[in-house]
Amino acid sequence: MAKNMTMNPAECAAEIDRILAAHVGREGALLPILHDIQAAVGHVPESSIPTIAQALNLSRAEVHGVISFYHDFHVEPHTHPVIKLCRSESCQARGVDALAETLAGETRVKIEPIYCLGLCTVGPNAMVGETLYARLDAAKLSALVESVA
Numbered sequence: 001m002a003k004n005m006t007m008n009p010a011e012c013a014a015e016i017d018r019i020l021a022a023h024v025g026r027e028g029a030l031l032p033i034l035h036d037i038q039a040a041v042g043h044v045p046e047s048s049i050p051t052i053a054q055a056l057n058l059s060r061a062e063v064h065g066v067i068s069f070y071h072d073f074h075v076e077p078h079t080h081p082v083i084k085l086c087r088s089e090s091c092q093a094r095g096v097d098a099l100a101e102t103l104a105g106e107t108r109v110k111i112e113p114i115y116c117l118g119l120c121t122v123g124p125n126a127m128v129g130e131t132l133y134a135r136l137d138a139a140k141l142s143a144l145v146e147s148v149a
Ligand code: FES
Pocket: 086, 087, 088, 089, 090, 091, 092, 115, 116, 117, 118, 119, 120, 123, 125
């Protein structure tokens, strides 16, 4: 199912149950479960943590710890579109810090840092959803903001 941030709680619970059923019993299931839940629901609801913990025989603290450790996971839905801007060394050398400053005061989108998208030679780079944007300059970044806002 595609990301749908308008799911009602019952639909979310059903989707999470489906995802758990698909992964439970597999080694290292927690990260794939969290990724699938976030992809399907748009976030990993706080209310799903006990269910996930029980399904994997983990403590709630262990599940919460993994969610908090990985910056990509979030327990609340994003209220604005997210642009992940690479802040790693190659993109820094290619001017991402100055580029980020052009977004100061931008309230229509949420800018999150990400650390290397694997396109270091064509930076500065960003990602929206699963789509990568390379060779950004102020005009391209502004156009990207306009397109997602
Ligand atoms: S440093 Fe930005 S993509 Fe690698």
